[in-house]
Amino acid sequence: MAFKIIVCAKQVPDTNVIKINPKTGTLIREGVPSILNNDDANALEEALKIKDKYPDTHITVITMGPPQANDLLFECIAMGADEGILVSDRAVGGSDTWATSNTLEAAVRKVGDFDLLWAGRQAIDGDTAQVGPQLAEKLGLPQVTYVEDFEIDDDLKNITVKRQLEDGYEVIKLQTPCMLTAIKELNEPRYMSMSGIFGEKKMTTWNAKDIEVDLNTVGLEASPTNVFRSFTPAPKGKGVILEGDTEKEIADELLVNLKEKQVI
Amino acid sequence: MNFQLTKEQEFVRKMVREFATNEVEPLAADIDKEHRFPEETVAKMAKYGMMGIPFPTEYGGAGGDEVSYAITVEELSRVCASTGVIVSAHTSLCCWPIYAYGTEEQKQKYLPDLLSGRKIGAFGLTEPNAGTDAAGQQTRAVLDGDEWVLDGAKVFITNGGYASTFVVMAMTDKKKGTHGGISSFIVEKGDPGFSIGKTEDKMGIHASSTTELIFQNCRIPKDRLLGEVGDGFKIALSTLDGGRIGIASQALGIAQGAFDVTVDYMKARKQFGKKLSQMEALQFEMADLKTRIEAARLLVYKAAFLEDQHAKYGEAAAMAKLFAAETAMKVTTKCVQFHGGYGYTADYPVERMMRDAKITEIYEGTSEVQKIVIAANTFGK
Numbered sequence: 286m287a288f289k290i291i292v293c294a295k296q297v298p299d300t301n302v303i304k305i306n307p308k309t310g311t312l313i314r315e316g317v318p319s320i321l322n323n324d325d326a327n328a329l330e331e332a333l334k335i336k337d338k339y340p341d342t343h344i345t346v347i348t349m350g351p352p353q354a355n356d357l358l359f360e361c362i363a364m365g366a367d368e369g370i371l372v373s374d375r376a377v378g379g380s381d382t383w384a385t386s387n388t389l390e391a392a393v394r395k396v397g398d399f400d401l402l403w404a405g406r407q408a409i410d411g412d413t414a415q416v417g418p419q420l421a422e423k424l425g426l427p428q429v430t431y432v433e434d435f436e437i438d439d440d441l442k443n444i445t446v447k448r449q450l451e452d453g454y455e456v457i458k459l460q461t462p463c464m465l466t467a468i469k470e471l472n473e474p475r476y477m478s479m480s481g482i483f484g485e486k487k488m489t490t491w492n493a494k495d496i497e498v499d500l501n502t503v504g505l506e507a508s509p510t511n512v513f514r515s516f517t518p519a520p521k522g523k524g525v526i527l528e529g530d531t532e533k534e535i536a537d538e539l540l541v542n543l544k545e546k547q548v549i
Numbered sequence: 550m551n552f553q554l555t556k557e558q559e560f561v562r563k564m565v566r567e568f569a570t571n572e573v574e575p576l577a578a579d580i581d582k583e584h585r586f587p588e589e590t591v592a593k594m595a596k597y598g599m600m601g602i603p604f605p606t607e608y609g610g611a612g613g614d615e616v617s618y619a620i621t622v623e624e625l626s627r628v629c630a631s632t633g634v635i636v637s638a639h640t641s642l643c644c645w646p647i648y649a650y651g652t653e654e655q656k657q658k659y660l661p662d663l664l665s666g667r668k669i670g671a672f673g674l675t676e677p678n679a680g681t682d683a684a685g686q687q688t689r690a691v692l693d694g695d696e697w698v699l700d701g702a703k704v705f706i707t708n709g710g711y712a713s714t715f716v717v718m719a720m721t722d723k724k725k726g727t728h729g730g731i732s733s734f735i736v737e738k739g740d741p742g743f744s745i746g747k748t749e750d751k752m753g754i755h756a757s758s759t760t761e762l763i764f765q766n767c768r769i770p771k772d773r774l775l776g777e778v779g780d781g782f783k784i785a786l787s788t789l790d791g792g793r794i795g796i797a798s799q800a801l802g803i804a805q806g807a808f809d810v811t812v813d814y815m816k817a818r819k820q821f822g823k824k825l826s827q828m829e830a831l832q833f834e835m836a837d838l839k840t841r842i843e844a845a846r847l848l849v850y851k852a853a854f855l856e857d858q859h860a861k862y863g864e865a866a867a868m869a870k871l872f873a874a875e876t877a878m879k880v881t882t883k884c885v886q887f888h889g890g891y892g893y894t895a896d897y898p899v900e901r902m903m904r905d906a907k908i909t910e911i912y913e914g915t916s917e918v919q920k921i922v923i924a925a926n927t928f929g930k
Contacts, residue, residue, distance in 0.1 A: 356556075363560060477564040479598030479611035482557050 324405025379505025595666020626802025637795030643670025709760030731781030742767030
């Protein structure tokens with residue numbers, strides 16, 4: 286029996302080149318390249334490492350997004366995944382984390398049988414880190430988030446992970462099936478390979494009907510999260526460097542300045 | 550007419566650019582300074598399938614195309630021209646002639662190791678007195694029973710010190726001259742009587758290994774003949790047609806790399822109270838260079854595209870190499886100029902890029918030889 290892994294991944298705007306429209310507070314998406322979300326690349330890499338060791342392993346990548354998210358599946362398969370599934374439907378557009386995890390839950394259930402579910406900790410565009418844990422809850426799976434180290438026994442059943450904490454880590458043992466979310470410390474994602482780029486690609490697109498999701502639980506309307514306002518924090522003003530020959534002179538200057546500003 | 554890259558070609562560029570930025574660029578200045586062949590980089594390129602891009606998977610290739618191969622050499626050369634030519638010489642000058650002219654047994658024997666990058670390939674045509682003028686070949690091969698016996702020497706052999714498989718030209722019948730008198734052979738590292746001579750101390754591409762090959766009563770099995778007896782000149786010329794696409798891609802990459810770092814420099818460097826990037830005279834010069842680079846790119850990709858279409862590409866490859874090499878020289882010279890004194894120091898990559906650019910006007914046929922090819926296609930031979 287092949288070991289089956291599902292990796293959830295998201296296509297995100299490259300935040301290294303992104304700008305925010307200061308008037309509207311929204312992302313300027315024009316001309317911004319889309320990339321495989323960083324933590325998701327770590328999740329896929331860990332799945333690929335299992336496949337390196339146990340070549341029978343089958344990796345399915347699931348993503349949700351517009352048709353151009355097929356590029357993400359292309360990239361994941363070129364890195365070594367076996368197949369990709371895109372869930373794309375206007376009905377699921379504008380989903381918040383709750384509605385997204387409902388959609389992904391339905392997609393995972395449709396894939397059916399699997400041993401391990403990986404996702405990145407969070408996406409660099411939303412930064413919520415909610416979808417992974419919600420998905421695990423809805424699927425009734427044990428979960429560990431913030432995985433920085435992963436080991437699986439040869440029985441492909443018993444797993445030991447290190448979970449990153451702010452001031453250390455926890456070592457947790459658990460068994461498949463389960464859900465794990467990856468952080469960048471977990472590994473160094475590989476590049477696509479040439480044979481992966483030119484090889485056959487098994488890519489499938491499902492719409493909302495295909496995954497038999499309740500349309501009242503997905504999309505913008507069904508999303509309980511409402512964004513009231515988003516804004517760019519104003520950049521800090523330029524600092525002032527006071528100069529003088531003696532410390533006393535500089536301190537005097539400082540006092541004058543503060544008094545002028547009526548701070549003291 | 551369609552100027553759009555395929556999805557695969559776009560992903561090749563993305564992949565190689567990431568690879569070049571993370572794995573190649575950080576080493577480029579050091580391996581240049583140390584004249585060190587980057588074996589660790591070659592191992593990584595092998596792992597990712599970059600040593601056998603335009604060959605079928607049945608022989609261990611990536612199943613890709615010439616345009617993707619050109620993009621790969623371009624992107625590598627954008628940060629390190631030495632790394633670019635390692636791939637180019639290996640792919641175009643050794644893997645290709647074995648793939649195109651080898652018997653099924655030869656392909657099965659050599660290609661899987663070469664295309665996977667487990668072994669590196671090289672090509673031996675040039676001699677002290679015979680470069681493009683192949684008729685002056687002094688290396689001879691004589692059939693003695695079941696063995697060919699090679700005697701002579703080759704010079705300026707790219708990858709020479711690190712290659713395991715060599716495609717070598719030798720005179721088998723002096724009377725017949727160039728056409729019919731030269732034959733091609735596959736020589737392996739370790740063959741009796743075959744050794745590597747001196748390593749050249751070059752102006753640029755310091756991290757590329759350029760050596761002599763020495764044959765002294767070098768005995769190789771009869772079945773190492775590549776193609777038929779007398780096919781050598783034809784094999785060499787057609788191999789160089791493809792090789793020129795590789796070198797043109799290298800030149801294109803050097804030009805683009807120098808241009809990109811100069812744009813960044815001009816945005817940061819201030820003189821007379823404003824940035825260089827705000828000075829119209831320099832802006833106009835950069836606009837000209839950018840236009841030239843794009844023209845070179847179109848010629849290079851077109852030549853590769855023609856090869857992919859199995860159309861005639863010899864003249865297109867000559868035009869691409871002529872123009873891209875001269876573009877690389879022109880662009881890097883200007884880029885050093887725009888860096889001022891800093892550009893003349895090894896602290897900035899444009900110094901290395903200008904030294905590296907020069908060779909593209911020389912090897913695999915000088916610019917003058919490319920003009921001979923183009924003229925012959927115009928006026929007849």
